[in-house]
Amino acid sequence: MGGKRKEGPRLPGVTYSNVAWQLDVPPPVVPKDRKQELTVAFIESLSGLIRDVKIKFSTEFSDTIQRGLRVRIQPRGATYFARVQYQGREFRLRIGRIDAWTLAHARTVCASIVRHVSTGNGPPTDEWIELHRQALLAADARKKGHGDATVPYVPEVMARQPAATTWTYGEARVAYVEWLKSEEAVGNLAPATIRNYSKVLTCPALLPFDERHVARLEAADLAMAVEGLVKEGKRSQANDVSRNMKRFFRWLAEPAQERRSGVREGIMDRVRAPKLSGVKGRQHFPSLAEAGLILATSRASGVLNPAVAATVHLAVWTGQRRLSIVTAEVEHFEPWDGEPGWGLWRCYHRKVRRTNQTGKPHVIPLPPACWRVVTAYLTWHRLEYDGATPWAFPKQRPAKAGRPARVGHLVADTLTHTMTAIPGSLSSPHDMRRVISSSVQDVAGIHIALVGHVLDHADDEVGVRKTNGTTRRYTEAEMLAFKRPVMEAWERLLEPAAAAAVLLPREELKAELVRRRAEQRGVNRDAKRVRSKVVNRKPQEGTNKRRAGVAGAPG
Missing domain, CATH: 1.10.150 (DNA polymerase; domain 1)
Structure with a gap:
C-alpha cells in the first residue's frame, strides 16, 4: 500500500494539479502599462475585473493627467490615492474607493492635496479629504437641479499632525x-x-x-x-x-x-x-537752565508732594535711573564721615549681575546743597511714617476698604510724569543723565571716565572697571575719590542755574501742574467738575424723611 498514485488520462477542459481539481479558468488580463491616462472606461474595466475575477495580486496605475493621482488594485478592491513628497518623506494619502469616487472628483481632490502640501502645510487629514468629497457631491446635486443641497465648508488648511505631548x-x-x-x-x-x-x-x-x-x-x-x-x-x-x-x-x-x-x-x-x-x-538734551528750572520747582514749598519732590530733586542731582531712585530705602542714605556737609547714597548697581560679580554697591556722594534737602526730607519722613515703611519715597495711594494698609514705593512712571508736567520742562528723568554728562565734561572739563563712575555706565572703556576686572575687585568699593570731582563740578553749575530760574506764583504753578497731569491721564477736568456738581445735588437716601422727622418733632 502507499506509494505515489499514477496519473490518469487528462480530460479536456480540466486543469490538474497536485493539490486540487480546478476548472480551467483563463487568467485575468491586466494592462501592462502602469502609467497612462486614466479614463472612465478604464476605471469601469477595473471594476468589472475585480468583480468577476478573484485577483490575488496588487498593482498600481499612475495618471498622466493629474500629477500624484494613482489607482491601486488589490484583492479587496481598487482605491484612489495621492502620492506626495513632504520634507524629504513620501506620503501616500488615501482618497477613497473607485466605487465611491468619480474620476473627476478624485482628480480635483488630488490637485487640492498637492497644493496643500506644496504650500508648506503638510499632508491634510482624512476629514479634510472627506469634506472635499461632500462639497463636490453637493455641487453636482445643485447642477442637477437639487437647489436644497448644502455645500459644506472646507477649510483651506487642515494639516495632519501627530498628537503633541509637549508644552503649549x-x-x-x-x-x-x-x-x-x-x-x-x-x-x-x-x-x-x-x-x-x-x-x-x-x-x-x-x-x-x-x-x-x-x-x-x-x-x-x-x-x-x-x-x-x-x-x-x-x-x-x-x-x-x-x-x-x-x-x-x-x-x-x-x-x-x-x-x-x-x-x-x-x-x-x-x-x-x-x-x-x-x-x-527724539533724544532730548536739556540745557543747564532747564535742569535748574526743574530743580527749583522741586524745591518750591507746597507745590509737589514731598516724596515726589524728593525723587525729582534726586534725579536732577544724580542722574540715576528711575527704578534706582524710587526703590531707595531710608537706610541707604547716611552722612559722609570726615566730610562735613556731604552725604552718601548707596543705591547699588542697576545691573544685578554686576553687583553679584563685584559684591560692591554703587555709592554716590551728595554735595552739601543736595544733602541739605535730602536731610530735611528724611526728617519729615520719620515724623510722617515713624518707621512704618523702609521705602524712602512711599506711595501715597490709600489702602482699599477692608484691606490692610501696605505702603509700597512710588511707581517709576510717577517720576517721569511729574518731571514732564513741570512748566518749561521737556525732559524725562533719563534726560538728566545727558545734561550732567555733557555739562561737567564740556564746561567743567571733567574726564568722561569719571562721569561714567557716577552714572554707573557698563561700557567704561577707559576707566578702572573694564581696564582690569581683577584690579577693580580689589579696589576700594565706593571709589569716592573718582566721583567727588564730578559732583563738585555739577554743584558749581547747577546751583546758579536753579537760583536764576523764574517760576510762576505758587498757586498758579500748582494749578498748572494739576492741569498738565490731568491731560497726561486723559481726564477732562470740566466734565469731571460737572459730574461732581450733579452728584452733590442729588439728595441722599433718607435725607428728606429725616428732615421731615426733625421738623415735626415736638419742641
Whole structure:
C-alpha cells in the first residue's frame, strides 16, 4: 500500500494539479502599462475585473493627467490615492474607493492635496479629504437641479499632525516665569526684569499662541505677530516682543527643557526686530537752565508732594535711573564721615549681575546743597511714617476698604510724569543723565571716565572697571575719590542755574501742574467738575424723611 498514485488520462477542459481539481479558468488580463491616462472606461474595466475575477495580486496605475493621482488594485478592491513628497518623506494619502469616487472628483481632490502640501502645510487629514468629497457631491446635486443641497465648508488648511505631548505656549510661559523667579531668588535677576518679561510675553498679540504647542510655532508665526504690531503703530512693543520671544525660545531649546518643549535650537533666530526709527532724533538734551528750572520747582514749598519732590530733586542731582531712585530705602542714605556737609547714597548697581560679580554697591556722594534737602526730607519722613515703611519715597495711594494698609514705593512712571508736567520742562528723568554728562565734561572739563563712575555706565572703556576686572575687585568699593570731582563740578553749575530760574506764583504753578497731569491721564477736568456738581445735588437716601422727622418733632 502507499506509494505515489499514477496519473490518469487528462480530460479536456480540466486543469490538474497536485493539490486540487480546478476548472480551467483563463487568467485575468491586466494592462501592462502602469502609467497612462486614466479614463472612465478604464476605471469601469477595473471594476468589472475585480468583480468577476478573484485577483490575488496588487498593482498600481499612475495618471498622466493629474500629477500624484494613482489607482491601486488589490484583492479587496481598487482605491484612489495621492502620492506626495513632504520634507524629504513620501506620503501616500488615501482618497477613497473607485466605487465611491468619480474620476473627476478624485482628480480635483488630488490637485487640492498637492497644493496643500506644496504650500508648506503638510499632508491634510482624512476629514479634510472627506469634506472635499461632500462639497463636490453637493455641487453636482445643485447642477442637477437639487437647489436644497448644502455645500459644506472646507477649510483651506487642515494639516495632519501627530498628537503633541509637549508644552503649549501658555504652559511653557508659566514654566519660564517660574524659572525667572528662581533666578531672582538667588540674586541673578531683578524683580522689575521679571515683571517686564512677563508683561511682554502675555501681550494681546501673543494670546492666540496660548493653546498652540511651542514645538509647532515657527518663525513665520512670530514674524506675523510682530508685523501686526508694527501696522498698528506699536513699533516699540513689536521690538520688545521680538527680542523677548527669541530669548524665551532659546531657553526652551536648552537641554533641560528640550524634551518637554520639543523646540529646536535657533528656530526663532531668523525673526528680525523692527528698527525704532527716529530714536536718536527724539533724544532730548536739556540745557543747564532747564535742569535748574526743574530743580527749583522741586524745591518750591507746597507745590509737589514731598516724596515726589524728593525723587525729582534726586534725579536732577544724580542722574540715576528711575527704578534706582524710587526703590531707595531710608537706610541707604547716611552722612559722609570726615566730610562735613556731604552725604552718601548707596543705591547699588542697576545691573544685578554686576553687583553679584563685584559684591560692591554703587555709592554716590551728595554735595552739601543736595544733602541739605535730602536731610530735611528724611526728617519729615520719620515724623510722617515713624518707621512704618523702609521705602524712602512711599506711595501715597490709600489702602482699599477692608484691606490692610501696605505702603509700597512710588511707581517709576510717577517720576517721569511729574518731571514732564513741570512748566518749561521737556525732559524725562533719563534726560538728566545727558545734561550732567555733557555739562561737567564740556564746561567743567571733567574726564568722561569719571562721569561714567557716577552714572554707573557698563561700557567704561577707559576707566578702572573694564581696564582690569581683577584690579577693580580689589579696589576700594565706593571709589569716592573718582566721583567727588564730578559732583563738585555739577554743584558749581547747577546751583546758579536753579537760583536764576523764574517760576510762576505758587498757586498758579500748582494749578498748572494739576492741569498738565490731568491731560497726561486723559481726564477732562470740566466734565469731571460737572459730574461732581450733579452728584452733590442729588439728595441722599433718607435725607428728606429725616428732615421731615426733625421738623415735626415736638419742641
